[in-house]
Amino acid sequence: MNIDFSKTEGGLVPAIVQDAITKNVLMLGYMNQEAVDKTLESKKVTFYSRSKNRLWTKGEESGNFLNLVSMSVDCDQDTLLIKANPVGPTCHKGTDTCWGEDNNESYGFISELEAIITERVANKDTANSYVASLFSKGINKVAQKVGEEAVEVVIEAMDNNDQLFKEESADLLFHYLMLLQAKGYSLKDIVTVLKNRH
Numbered sequence: 197m198n199i200d201f202s203k204t205e206g207g208l209v210p211a212i213v214q215d216a217i218t219k220n221v222l223m224l225g226y227m228n229q230e231a232v233d234k235t236l237e238s239k240k241v242t243f244y245s246r247s248k249n250r251l252w253t254k255g256e257e258s259g260n261f262l263n264l265v266s267m268s269v270d271c272d273q274d275t276l277l278i279k280a281n282p283v284g285p286t287c288h289k290g291t292d293t294c295w296g297e298d299n300n301e302s303y304g305f306i307s308e309l310e311a312i313i314t315e316r317v318a319n320k321d322t323a324n325s326y327v328a329s330l331f332s333k334g335i336n337k338v339a340q341k342v343g344e345e346a347v348e349v350v351i352e353a354m355d356n357n358d359q360l361f362k363e364e365s366a367d368l369l370f371h372y373l374m375l376l377q378a379k380g381y382s383l384k385d386i387v388t389v390l391k392n393r394h
Contacts, residue, residue, distance in 0.1 A: 197232075197267070197268070197269050198269065198273055199229070199232065199269050199273055199274070199276070200272075200273040200274050201228065201229060201274075203272075203273075203274040204274055206228075206246075207228050207229075208226040208227065208228055208244055208246070209226065209227055209228075209274050209275060209276055210224060210225075210226060210275050210276070211224070211225050211226060211227045211241075211243065211275075211276040211277075211278055212224055212275065212276065212277050212278065213225065213241060213262060213278045213279075213280055213286070214277060214278065214279050214280070215279075215280065215281070215282060215299055216265040216266070216279040216280060216281055217281065217301060218299055218300065218301045218302065220292075220293060220297065220299050220300075221293065221295075222262070222280070222282060222286040222292070222293050222294065222299065223254075223286050223287065223293065223294040224294070225241075225243035225254070226243055226244055226246060227242075227243055227244055227276060228244045230244070230251060231243050231244045231251055232267070232276075234251060234253070235264055235267065235278075236264070236267065238253070239263060239264045240253050240254070240255065240261050240262065240263065240264065241253070241254050241261075241262035241263075241264055241278055241280050242254070254286070255283065255284075258284070258288070259283065259284065260282065260283055260284035260285055260286065261282075261283045262278075262280040262281070262282055262283075262286065263280055263281045263282075263283065264278065264279075264280055265279040265280055265281060266278070266279045267279075282299065286299075301384060301387070303383055303387075306369075306373070306383060307383075309370070309373060310373055310377070310382055310383060312327075313327055313373055313374055313377055314377060316328050317331050317377065320332070327374060330374065331374070331378065335375075335378045335379070338371070338374050338375050338378045339375055339378075341371045341374075342368070342371045342372055342374075342375045345364065345367045345368040345371050345372075346368055348364040348367070348368070349361070349364045349365050349367075349368050351364075352364045352365075
């Protein structure tokens with residue numbers, strides 16, 4: 197890694213810390229070559245503290261370390277991206293991130309879809325909501341619908357119509373998310389099982 201410390205004031209480069217799993221930005225610190233070397237050697241993210249005028253390992257007092265996963269330099273060679281696994285909250289104020297945000301894993305649009313399903317179920321507007329209508333019929337109906345969609349995916353997988361295969365796959369995933377909620381779970385619970393198996 198070729199870091200150009202000469203471009204920045206005091207020979208310090210900004211180091212953006214990102215959760216290696218959730219991809220959320222946790223904090224921003226500054227590093228000199230010594231901090232980079234110590235981080236790579238100890239596998240604990242270490243900064244140069246501008247207020248303390250010394251090296252500072254995140255978590256040295258709180259125990260909330262940032263365990264290094266990877267470090268890379270940007271295209272201008274003057275900013276670092278550090279991917280880490282946090283142990284506890286990152287911010288000294290006790291929050292997950294230095295912006296006060298929760299460091300929750302998100303699955304992009306799938307997470308939005310889960311939230312929409314939750315909202316539709318809560319509103320119980322069976323006249324205008326397919327989700328609410330299906331939920332009102334009970335978990336057996338939701339499970340039956342997942343089974344039907346799974347069979348349709350299998351049928352389309354053996355055919356040559358890629359568009360129909362994708363549409364049936366989307367239907368299966370949508371109904372599976374509904375079934376998870378009917379059972380009191382979310383996709384996060386299933387991801388946890390897969391991670392444990394891995």
